[in-house]
Every structure is written in C-alpha cells, then in structure tokens.
Amino acid sequence: MANITASDVNKLRQLTGVGMMDCKKALVECDGDFDKAIELLRQKGQKMAAKRADRDANEGCVLAKTNGNIGAVIMISCETDFVATNEGFVAFTKSILDNALNAGLKTKDEVLAMTIDGRAVADLITDQIGKIGEKIELAHYEVVEAPAVYSYVHPGNRMASVVGMNNAGFDEVGHNIAMQVVAMRPVALDEESVPQEVKDSELRVAIEKTKEELVNKAVDAALHKVGINPAHVDSEDHINSNMAKGWITEEQANQAREIKEKVAAEKMASLDEKMINNIANGRMKKFYQENTLMNQEYIMESKVSVKDFVAKTNKELKVVNFKRLELGA
Secondary structure (H helix, E strand, O other): OOOOOHHHHHHHHHHHOOOHHHHHHHHHHOOOOHHHHHHHHHHHHHHHHHHOOOOOOOEEEEEEEEEOOEEEEEEEEEOOHHHHOOHHHHHHHHHHHHHHHHOOOOOHHHHHHOEEOOEEHHHHHHHHHHHHOOOOEEEEEEEEEOOEEEEEEOOOOOEEEEEEEOOOOOHHHHHHHHHHHHHHOOOEOOHHHOOHHHHHHHHHHHHHHHHHHHHHHHHHHHHHHOOOOHHHOOOHHHHHHHHHOOOOOHHHHHHHHHHHHHHHHHHHHOOOHHHHHHHHHHHHHHHHHHHEHHHOEOOOOOOOEHHHHHHHHOOOOOEEEEEEEEOOO
16 A cells, blocks of 8 residues: 655645645545546546535626626526635636636536636536535626626625727726616616516506505505404404404404495406506506616616716717626625
C-alpha cells in the first residue's frame, strides 16, 4: 500500500476542491494513484447528484454582465444561503458567465455543453455537487443582443438584469433602466409584449374580482340596513366566534346567512356586463402601468414613465429588450 502523505492529500485537494478527508480516502482507496483518485471523486459527485436530484434548490447566485453588444444574466442555484454566498461558489458562477459571454453563447443548453479547461460545464456542476454536498444546477441563462447593452446586479447576487437599447452613448440611462428592471419587476417591455396567456389570465382575474366586489358591496349594504356589521359575519368562523363573544345573536347570525345567500344570488343575476367589462379594462390598464417597463413610473423621477423619460433624454432612443432573473421568482 502506498504511503499517503499530507502533501499528497493537499495536492489532490488543490486539484479537485474536495475536502481533505474525502481526498485522503480516495487516495487510500486508489493506492496513491492521483488519476484514479480524481475519477473516483468525480464518480462520487455523480452519485451525490443522483441522490439529490429531487431536492429543492431555492438559493443560489444570480449575476449579469455585458460583452460588446451582448449581455447575459445567469442563475446557478443551490440549496442553502451558506453555499450561495461562498466566494468559491460566486467565482464558479462568474467563471461560467464570463466564458459563455466570450463564446457568444445564447442558450442554457449551449452553456451546459461548453467546455472550460477541457471539461463540460455540466460535468463541472456535478463536480461541485460532490465537493459541496448540495444540489446545484444551472437554472437559467438569458441573453440580450442590441447596439448597446447594460447590466445590473443587485447587492447580494439574488437578482440581476440586462437591458438592450438601440443607441450607445447613454450609459447612465442604460444603467438606471437596468436598475429599474430589477427593482420594479416588469413582466414585459410594453403592453404589446405581454404574452397573450398572461393578458387572458389577468383579464379573467379582473372580471371575477369586479363581480366579487359588486356582489359584496350589495350584501354589505343589505346587512347594514338591518343593523348587522358585515365584518362580524364575513365567514362562518367569525359568525360562530362573534356569537360566543355576544357581539351578535343567533337570530342575527341566521338572518345574516339568509341575506348573504339571497342578496348575493340576486346581485350576481343582475350584474351589468358592460359595466363589469369597463371596470375590468380599467384594472388591465393599471396592470400594464405597473407591470410593463415602458409604462412604469421611472424610479429616478416621480410622475414620469420610463417611456417618457427615455424620449425626453433623446427622441431617437429606445429600450428594445430586457431579461431579469431573481431567486424564488
């Protein structure tokens, strides 16, 4: 059996990044053969990855960077904040982003297949799993191409963005718009860019919310008319609790139940569809104002939309695209 020294263990640790005890065990098992020990540790990482495949990886590192007219934002996820904030993990994420940008890669699959020092990123991630003992994955990689691209990473590496503009020379504006994207979480560039399924879903919610509010308003008015506080009977739990406290009688509770059922049914049957649609469309307008980048209020200047601010800066200047990533979003 080979004589395994502390120097040998440390050398293997420097080569693999794996803990000292695991390195020593691998060298002992491989009788001092470094190549076999490295392969053994990689196999350990593969086994660890398989075991942790069904785990949740809700922490991680989110970074963004630009290179010429390309900007990219990446998220590599892990299980704990302890790992996410580790300098080595952040450096690992940065290395993948740097190499991907330098290679001009545009998709997550291309990044996973990319090689760094002769090894595919997918394999390097597996190595990290064996080294750290947590589920780690390349969760997202998004790219923006434009004549001018700007990036912003929020302190803590939990959210970041890249923004594309049609003209260069407006670095401060581009940086601030990238900050806007991170801070205000727009879902799309403008109303036309909102996916149709999102529009349909939001409209359905707006219509149902409008109907619910109109029905509740009618029910509350009917309860007030007979001297019952709507807040005391807004649920069965409250009704029973408030009867026990003596705030309403059993007779009032039964009366409230009857009013709620009868008035709600009558109001629902008589709702004005045109009025409902008008109110729902107003809610949709507010949704676009709050959730599309160009219609949002600019964070650096109150009562001015991003669209108006950009136009005021230069009438030819336009924001053409953005990508945003956030842990847990």
